Amino acid sequence: MPAFCPTGWRTRQQHRIWRCSVKNASPFLELEDGPTVRVSFEQTPLELPDGANLAAALLGAGIGRFRSTSISGAPRAPFCMMGACFECLVVVDGVTRQACMMSVRAGMEIERPDPTPPDSWSDSEEPSEVDDAKA
Secondary structure, eight states: OOOOOOOOSSOOOOOOOOOOOOSSSSSSGGGGGOOOOEEEEETEEEETTSSHHHHHHHTTTOOOOOEOOOTTEEEEOOOOSSSSTTTTTEEEETEEEGGGBBBBOTTTEEEEOOOOOOOOGGGOOOOOOHHOOOO
């Protein structure tokens, strides 16, 4: 017995299949247009587009690991690109910053942050006098 619905269809409608075209072009090709400036990443000189988003420019230059986690040492790279996740932390001119929230400028010295956990996380140390006072 055929199906019937109030709209008059007697058979089920087939769901449309969403298809996208495969683009072979790199999404970072637009970063190659315009003036570039020299920066250093881990003492390696790089030419990055002047004024571009730092995280996007570093990814476009082939930098895949921005930092490592302090507990397991797992590699981390930009995730949200809007400053919410803190996965893109780098040390820029001696200050730890989020790369996705910065623009490229000439002379930047960029390094990966030290993944060593702070001393307060160490289980092997005896509690300090400050910790005793809080207890």
